[in-house]
Each structure stands twice: as C-alpha cells, then as structure tokens.
Amino acid sequence: xxxxxxxxxRQVALALSVALALLGxxxxxxxxxxxxxxHGAMAMALGxxxxxxxxxxxxxxxxxxxxxxRYYDEPTRFGIVMTLCWALxxxxxxxxxxxxxxxxxxxxxxxxxxxxxLRPVHTTSVIFxxxxxxxxxxxxxxxxxxxxxRLADAISPWMVLIGFNLFxxxxxxxxxxxxxQSKEYAEAEWYADIxxxxxxxxxxxxxxxxxxxxxxxxxYVANWYYMAFILVVAMLHIVNNIALPVSLAGAKSFTIWAGxxxxxxxxxxxHNAVAFFLTAGFLGMLxxxxxxxxxxxxxxxxxxxxxxxxxxxxxxxxGSHHLHYTALPYWVQTxxxxxxxxxxVPSWASAGNAIATLNGAxxxxxxxxxxxxxxxxxxxxGLSTFEGSFxxxxxxxxxxHYTDWTVGHVHSGTLxxxxxxxxxxxxxxxxxxxxxxxxxWPRAVEWHFWLAVTGxxxxxxxxxxxxxxxxxxxxxxxxxxxxxxxxxxSVQAMAPYYLLRTIGGALFLTGAVICALNCRATMRAASxxxxxxxxxxxxxxxx
Amino acid sequence: MSRQSHHEVxxxxxxxxxxxxxxxxGIRELNTPFPRMVIWALSLAFAYSVxxxxxxxxxxxxxxxxxxxxxxxxGRMAVENYRHLEQARADWVVPFASADFASLATNPGLMxxxxxxxxxxxxxxxxxxxxxxxxxxxxxxxxxxxxxxxxADPAAIAETLRYxxxxxxTDTRFSQMPAFGRDGLLTREQVAAVADYVLALSSGNAxxxxxxxxxxxxxxxxxxxxxxxxxxxxxxxxxxxxxWIYGGTRDDILATLGGGRQGVMPAWEGRLSPAEINMLAxxxxxxxxxxxxxxxx
Numbered sequence: 001x002x003x004x005x006x007x008x009x010r011q012v013a014l015a016l017s018v019a020l021a022l023l024g025x026x027x028x029x030x031x032x033x034x035x036x037x038x039h040g041a042m043a044m045a046l047g048x049x050x051x052x053x054x055x056x057x058x059x060x061x062x063x064x065x066x067x068x069x070r071y072y073d074e075p076t077r078f079g080i081v082m083t084l085c086w087a088l089x090x091x092x093x094x095x096x097x098x099x100x101x102x103x104x105x106x107x108x109x110x111x112x113x114x115x116x117x118l119r120p121v122h123t124t125s126v127i128f129x130x131x132x133x134x135x136x137x138x139x140x141x142x143x144x145x146x147x148x149x150r151l152a153d154a155i156s157p158w159m160v161l162i163g164f165n166l167f168x169x170x171x172x173x174x175x176x177x178x179x180x181q182s183k184e185y186a187e188a189e190w191y192a193d194i195x196x197x198x199x200x201x202x203x204x205x206x207x208x209x210x211x212x213x214x215x216x217x218x219x220y221v222a223n224w225y226y227m228a229f230i231l232v233v234a235m236l237h238i239v240n241n242i243a244l245p246v247s248l249a250g251a252k253s254f255t256i257w258a259g260x261x262x263x264x265x266x267x268x269x270x271h272n273a274v275a276f277f278l279t280a281g282f283l284g285m286l287x288x289x290x291x292x293x294x295x296x297x298x299x300x301x302x303x304x305x306x307x308x309x310x311x312x313x314x315x316x317x318x319g320s321h322h323l324h325y326t327a328l329p330y331w332v333q334t335x336x337x338x339x340x341x342x343x344x345v346p347s348w349a350s351a352g353n354a355i356a357t358l359n360g361a362x363x364x365x366x367x368x369x370x371x372x373x374x375x376x377x378x379x380x381x382g383l384s385t386f387e388g389s390f391x392x393x394x395x396x397x398x399x400x401h402y403t404d405w406t407v408g409h410v411h412s413g414t415l416x417x418x419x420x421x422x423x424x425x426x427x428x429x430x431x432x433x434x435x436x437x438x439x440x441w442p443r444a445v446e447w448h449f450w451l452a453v454t455g456x457x458x459x460x461x462x463x464x465x466x467x468x469x470x471x472x473x474x475x476x477x478x479x480x481x482x483x484x485x486x487x488x489x490s491v492q493a494m495a496p497y498y499l500l501r502t503i504g505g506a507l508f509l510t511g512a513v514i515c516a517l518n519c520r521a522t523m524r525a526a527s528x529x530x531x532x533x534x535x536x537x538x539x540x541x542x543x
Numbered sequence: 544m545s546r547q548s549h550h551e552v553x554x555x556x557x558x559x560x561x562x563x564x565x566x567x568x569g570i571r572e573l574n575t576p577f578p579r580m581v582i583w584a585l586s587l588a589f590a591y592s593v594x595x596x597x598x599x600x601x602x603x604x605x606x607x608x609x610x611x612x613x614x615x616x617x618g619r620m621a622v623e624n625y626r627h628l629e630q631a632r633a634d635w636v637v638p639f640a641s642a643d644f645a646s647l648a649t650n651p652g653l654m655x656x657x658x659x660x661x662x663x664x665x666x667x668x669x670x671x672x673x674x675x676x677x678x679x680x681x682x683x684x685x686x687x688x689x690x691x692x693x694x695a696d697p698a699a700i701a702e703t704l705r706y707x708x709x710x711x712x713t714d715t716r717f718s719q720m721p722a723f724g725r726d727g728l729l730t731r732e733q734v735a736a737v738a739d740y741v742l743a744l745s746s747g748n749a750x751x752x753x754x755x756x757x758x759x760x761x762x763x764x765x766x767x768x769x770x771x772x773x774x775x776x777x778x779x780x781x782x783x784x785x786x787w788i789y790g791g792t793r794d795d796i797l798a799t800l801g802g803g804r805q806g807v808m809p810a811w812e813g814r815l816s817p818a819e820i821n822m823l824a825x826x827x828x829x830x831x832x833x834x835x836x837x838x839x840x
Binding site (some may be wrong): 145146148216217218220288291292296297299303304306310325329331334335337338339341342348352359360478480482483484485486489 | 558571596663666670
C-alpha cells in the first residue's frame, strides 16, 4: 500500500505517523494508568509501526506515473480486510454472549469477561467495526465508479480507515477495562469521541472533494445516501457525546445532558444511528451493487429520489419511540410514533424499488448466491422496517418494550439486511479488486448463503417467541388481580429460546468464517491485473 | 473538469419503460412513473398521523403543547390505572394491612387468594438471596428448614422483613458474631478447641467436660445458649442441630470464629407495602410445613 503513495506523500504520511506516536505518548504519559494510558500506548505503537513501515519504504520506487488514470482501490481492499476481521471478532463475541445468557454459570471469573463488558464489545465490533469498515470501503469504491473520478488525494483515505479502526480498537478494549460512558452504541469515552470527529470530518471532506471532481453530470443516488450517512452520523455523534472529562489525564467523563433530556438525546442518537449508519449507508451500498450484479437498471429513478428524501426527513423524528411510557412527555412520544408510521412508506418504497429492479433478472437470483444475498437483504429490509414502524405504535410497544422482541427486531435488521448486503458487496468486490473472475471457492458462497439465511431465521423467530412470551408473562394477572408470574419465571421460560438463539448465531458466524476464508483464498490467488468491468476513468487534473 | 453529457435514452425491453439517460459505470435508471400506490400509502399514513395529532398530545407550542381532544395525560393515567388495580384487589389485600396474623391465617378464603400472590412476591424479592425453593445458600439462611434465627412467629418475621437485620434502617434488628480469632478474644488453640466442640455439638456427641466446652460456656453460651441450644430473640443460631448458614465443615466454623459474621437482611419497609410484608411473613412462616404455603413457587 505504501508503493501507491508518491515520495512527497510518504513524507507527509511519515510526519502524520510521528504525530500519532507523539499523541499516544502524551496520552499515556498524562494518564499514567487506566484505560487512557493503555489507549495512548496503543496509539503510540500504531504510530511507530507506521513510522517504521513508511521509513523503510520511503525511497522505494515512486508511485506509478499513470496512477492518476486509475481508480484508487488500495484503501477499499484494506477496508474489506478489516471488515472481515471485525466480522469474526464481533460475531464471535456475539455468539459468546448469547451462550452466556443460556449458560450464565460459564462466565469466566474475570471482570473483563463479564457479560456487561462483552456485550458492548459485540455491538461496537459488528456495528462500527464490521458495518463501518464495510461502509467506508464500499463508499470509496462506489464514489469513484459513479463519479468516474479518482479519490481526491492519496493520504486521507488511509487516515480515515486507519483512524477509524483505531477508534474501534480503543472502544472495545476500553469496555474490557471497564471504561464506558454508559450510553448505548456511544460507549467510547471522550478522547475516542474527539478522535472520531477528526476522522469523520476528514472522511466528509474527502468525499466532497472527490464528488466535486466527478465526470458524470449527475450525482448517483448511492452517493446521496453515503453523504447523508457521513453528515448525519457526525451531527449525532457530536451532540450525543458532549461531555466533560473529569480530568484531561483520565478516561472518565460525564455527559452534559441530564435526566429525560439525556434519554431523549441518547435515543435521538441511538435510533438515527440505526437510520443513518445502519440504513442510509447500506441503501447506498444496495443502490450500487444490486444493479451492478443483476445487470438491471434501477426500476424507478423518481422513487429512489423521493424515498431518499422521505427516509432522511422522517427518520430524524422517530427516536422518541424508544421512550414510550417513560418520563418523556406524551407529546414527544406521539410525534415519534406517528413519524415512525409515516416512515414505513419511503422504507417500503426503497425495498420495493430494489426488488422491482430484479425484474428480468430472477434467473440470476436463482443461480447467483451473491445476488441472492442482496435480494434477501432487500426483503429483510422491508420486513424489519415494517416491524419497526409497528413496534413504534405505543400500545404495541407496551407489549414489546424491554423484551427480547427488540433484540429480534434489531437482528432481523442487522443480520438479515445489513450483513447480507455487506456479504453481497464483498462477494462482488473481492474478485474484482483482486483481479479474478470469481471467488476462489464459488460453492462456498452458496454454503454461506444458506447458513446465513438459516441462522438469521432461527435467531429472529426464537427472539420473536421469547419477546412475546416475556411481554405476555409480565402483564398477565390472575383472577384475583395479582400478577400471574414472577419475573424469575419469565427468565426461566427463556431458556429454550436463548439456546436456539445461540445456535442461530453460531450458524451465522460459521457462514462468516467461510466467507473470510474464501476471501483470503481469493486474495492470495490475486493477480495484479486491471479491473476489466470498469469504465475508463475520465482524464484527471494534475494532483 | 470534463463533463460527458447525456447518454442515449433507451427503452428497457423487459419493463417497456424508458431509461433516464443517466449512466454510472453501467448503472442506468428507468424513468418509471411514480407509483400511485406510494402516494396512496403516504396519504393514508399521513391521515393516521393527523388523527393521532388531533386526539393525542402532539405538537409543542413554546411552553405548552397541543393537548389532544381525548385529554390524555400519561402521568394521571398511570396513577388511575394503579388505583383501579388496588381497588380491584382491595377485598383480599386490605385485610392483610392488619397484623392480626392468627385470624388472617385461619381465613381459608383469604389465604387461598393471597398465598399465590405472596409466592410471586417471594420469587421477585426474596429468591435472589434465599433461593427459588427458599433453601438458602452460603451466607443466606434457609427459610424452609424450620430452623429460625429470631422466631417462627409471623409477627416476628414481619418485623425482620420490615426493618431488616444489620440494615441501615433505624429500627433494624441487630446481630453480630464477634471475630474471636482476629480480635484476639480467644487464642488459636482456644478457637480450635471450641470449633471441635461446636462440630461435636451438631453431631450430638459433644463432651461436656472437654476444654472446648469450658471455653464455649464462657464465651459463646451467652448468645448461643447452653450447649448451643440457640438464642431466639437475638438472632444467634442453634448450634446443636445440623442447619448451617455459613457452612458446617471445620474450616467453615474456624472462619466464622476467626473473622466473625455480620449478615445483612435489607429493610423492605417502603419497598413493599405493609399488606405485602404481612402476606410474605405468613407465607415464609409456612415454608417449612410441607406445601401449605401456597403454589407458584
């Protein structure tokens, strides 16, 4: 990857590595002990490793002279490798914590492996590590292809990817050491949050600069979705994570939000993380890879544009549906509920647009597991958005809230929709970017597909049953007006569902392991060839 | 920047729709007319929302908000629902607010309705320490073995529930086993001798003339009674039986003698209502007499 940088760029990168190492040193020296010191040491080690790598290759042959005429795919390749690594970590820990719920007595006797610390390791690893790397990697690919322009510069894509992965590593290692803001999906502490803001602004600027160089008159809808993802996630992240550190030399901080405002800001963030991280970005992915793989035009241009604005407009209102029947004022709950219901229309319009795009390519869906991943993703997108709007209706929520139905709903979205579209994109990209016709083991894709679908269905159906059972047990009164079940009985009733959930998750993980091995085999057999399916890059201005 | 202008508009053979003429790395789009169904769905969802906004509290108006025609207020609704529930079960709950345990326990109709509820209260509040079957565990007394620390009387059990043992409540029961070893009240040999004696007491072959017996009489019997017969009323367990809170091996007894014990039972006053506490007291008092306590455990 260093060979793709020109010698002056290598010097800049060297300076940035020194800066990272010094930042890490300063953090470690200031904190002296605790999570922040460990994180400082991690940053310093990363900075030094990059320093040595760059220093050793500083005066290697310069970057190929014709590189401006080619797409910049090295960052995408790195991002895909990281996506696969985080998939294994995140899904592996997911199966582990699922098993702990069934065998709680198997919890190892160390603080770091308690359920409360492992659970955010799972969520952060899959959402940010697996999902985030996939989004960044594919966004670089899609942006360049649909703009017919090379990424605007050579260093900032690496800053984005390496910096983002450092953030993820800081976050999950912090949880293991007990460092957390106690905000769901925003557990990382203040210095990691500031670091992510820097990375994210770099990402957005890179995106805009590249888009400004585009050789196509119009901006493809996938780019609208990716931009909404980058921009709104920055906004959510900053507002929800405003906090006062106890000391600049320590990890602990306290949020400036208090009481019900804190809850509202948290779920405005939390639900829009679902909306803009787990939906908008992945719709961008879907809008590129589905037509490319199926060879079909997008069914309706108009629908794609209207759905985009509908999704962006309605989603931002709906976070309060996480706080039905709480101290949050009723009127905020009503708004969250009604906007959630209206949101179903653009959501289904997007899912319908994707599925209608496959008209004329159903034989390919039948024969090509990669395209089938994308088709199933669109179906699960439709299913989980329907379920989401339904669960947001207040009286329905009174049954489902605090139960495993929520967990089932989330996984129908993350396993069925997000992970499936990622795997579809990976199986499309990996052969293309590593210069091969197909994956090394095409049959394994088929295996992965069925493992993933079976695992998802077992997981989701068992959690639906678990959640509805819990909700009903908690609200059943006997003839005398006393509760019919103790809470303990509702926990005991979960055992078979928790076992099934573990099995479903393990099947899904097995599929991901097969995917990672398949990708590794494909990458190892890579040939340094141009990517044949690409259109030629438009002439570029001198860099 | 060079901008390649429009590609050709084509007719897609499968749908019969025109393409828009855009082309992104081979991706094209159809100029399919906006589906009417989507407009209908959006109108329907919007109509639902308008109805909800009219009926329910919905839009903020500076310091106030639109109240909605139904006049709903979730705080008031919660209080009212709770009150309804209280009224619906008042006929069998209210009698338990009185502490006349003898007449409560002899009212079969009342007991038949209250004991299943008490079983759930036990599972929700007590089972975490005392066990699902009330059989206790290390540090947490069994409530099902008929060996009582304070009294088998429901009134006394209710007092324990209300105020706790060694709890922060001002009326708490207080009970402490001193740390004879750590605090130097007894020497190591004395501790060992009395441990052997206590072990022998529980198996019924203690030697009353032994060295341990003498130490026991001097240091332990004030609370635990002569020959470990127990001190009901001060929470000192009977030592002459086979029931143990902290374990009955020689090592366990040495640990108890060495470091003392100050077990805590929380005070439930304020967390459970007086009627619930009395219900639980009767339930717990019956745990040891073979399933009369009620079902649902």
